[in-house]
Amino acid sequence: MEAVGIASASLTTESRVLSTISCSQSKSSGVVPSSLAFPRNVFRIGAPQGRLAVKRSLAARQQRKSTKISCGPADGNSVATEKAPVASEPAEIPIEKRYAAFPSVLDINAIREILPHRFPFLLVDRVIEYNPGVSAVGIKNVTINDNFFPGHFPERPIMPGVLMVEAMAQVGGIVMLQPDVGGSKENFFFAGVDKVRFRKPVIAGDTLVMRMTLVKLRMGIAKMEGKAYVGNDLVCEGEFLMALSS
Template identity: 80%
Template sequence: MVSSMASATAFFSNSILSTSSSRNAVSFLSSSLSSSSSSSSLSQDPNGRTQLKIKKNSGSFPICCSLDAAKDPIAEQTPIELRYAAYPTVMDINQIRDILPHRFPFLLVDRVIEYTPGVSAVAIKNVTINDNFFPGHFPERPIMPGVLMVEAMAQVGGLVMLQPEVGGSRDNFFFAGIDKVRFRKPVIAGDILVMRMTLIKLQKRFGLAKMEGKAYVGGDLVCEGEFLMATGSE
């Protein structure tokens, strides 16, 4: 137990350097562990957050510790609910519904945050535990299905393609194929999926368009691939 207490204290001392609250946190952890019949260990959860697991007679429980704020004295003085700006709104859900034919439960785009007609679009999908796919995928570990991530990205591609600049028709627009798709990290409830779709090549004569898609969560790439769209004709 003494060894694990020392390791925990050293870890927090090295990771959270020179702020007073950081020193208080280390002191609190040290005194808390020493004053109870417990052992502890440090690990990372699947999302990369540091966990301090304290094992007591009644069982063990994880404490998730965010170290980033403690490293930044200025950020530390700002309440976390005021620290991050919201994504801008270029198209709201009503404007998206005017363009895309999809409806619940298959409309997977909530907001467009950047848009260049006929060229590219960046949009978000707020992933929540209330999404209808989570009860079955999976009951004990909710993960957004990869096929739905691809579908959401294709819908963002539709927002680019269904414009006069491209000549796409809402009545004759199809997701025709995918290539080089890779899933880098799982997407879970509470994540904001940020998707960028960019037009690479357009063949109006054949009604085909090739697009590049990338999806991110918190700046980390979670999915990427190349998409083939069939624009058809009126």
């Protein structure tokens, strides 16, 4: 039994030596011995299982990269890690710059030089746009002190529609009463109105903005179009006829 054990031990040692020699030879020749090679079907890239394993490996690698780049909720929207800059509070706008002011092209004194009307029937306070013989934009500041409010109406003061039409006609007179147009305030008459519509009531505190535009002038009769606004709301519109004579 002792001799058999020694013989088997020597055989084991010899096989180890042969294995070491064969491994060194395979390294120098680049050929792996068949006894040390892995089964070919395990690492064969062309096999379907090999392709699937490679795809899974690439997908897992890509997922790890994307996980490192962005971390967010399950819906896929990434969450920014940097805090957004906090906007500073805007500076308070001075009261004189907070609301737009109407320009003054013709003040009340210039209007009195053109129109023959006087208190309490001068209904244009200022002209803010003016193109003689073509168009003009005038304003009427409607206040509770206007003399028509006590009777129209005591419980609900509303500017009478006929006075809105009169105010618009006076703006039309400012357009036409010019020397180059041929008008004269001694011979200027309101000849007629047509297609007048009142869209909304005008009350105390409103600023009535009226635009009058010349449409046609023939044989001393001027046809004009007029529109009146309060803010962005159209409150009155119509067509006007003015009679001019020198």
